[in-house]
Amino acid sequence: MGEGLLSSIINPMPPIRRQISPHAARLRRERTDAEDRFWQAVRNRQLDGFKFRFQHTIGGYVADFVCLEAMVIVEIDGSQHSEQADASRTAFLEYQGFTILRFWNTEVLTNLEGVASVVHAALLERRRRKPSPNPLPQAGEG
Template identity: 55%
Template sequence: MTLQDNARRLRREMTEVEARLWYQLRDRRLDGFKFRRQKPIGPYIVDFVCLDGRLIIELDGGQHALQVEADARREAFLQAAGFRVLRFWNHEVRANEAAVLERIHQALLACPREET
């Protein structure tokens, strides 16, 4: 299976938390910023990315507590490619979606906005 095939599969099989956040980010609903979901960047597939804002949003389930080193390598690669990475635990999105969206919004406002 290619990286692109895997990304398509992940888009079809979103988790409940991914679907919940995607509903808020899709169709430029967050202050006009365009997001993509399950987007390949280098050897990785990121959960959500705003290319204009150079911001990646990653949602972490419990398995990420066991893969700290792999996540650190992934984040270093993405930062070297010019992206900022915001990570949220799944329970953060469930418990306080508004606060998560506000942190994403503030991160986007902190960067120069490119015209699309």
């Protein structure tokens, strides 16, 4: 029996890919220099082992960078963004439990180390505050 036939019998299902919204796919293709620079710094768990997703869909919105483990979103914005324009989006994402960090493109391009430091501190803070799935019993319990 050929190897290809055997593997198709054992594993008949093709691999499952995450569905990417057409809007997120376009944003991935047309990323800014600042987004590309930040992505190169955080991809492949380079920032203290935290995993980031780029242009990740949450509800009806697309977040630039998301660390689901820490529930942190990093937005790298150009001049098209403002607090008023993003208010409903921010409210929805915060209601979902995310912390949102916003940086201007110029901040990332001129001070990537400083931006990464702020993001890292927020990730560590969220990790510290996250309750353990298996908490230790308190004195007098158990």
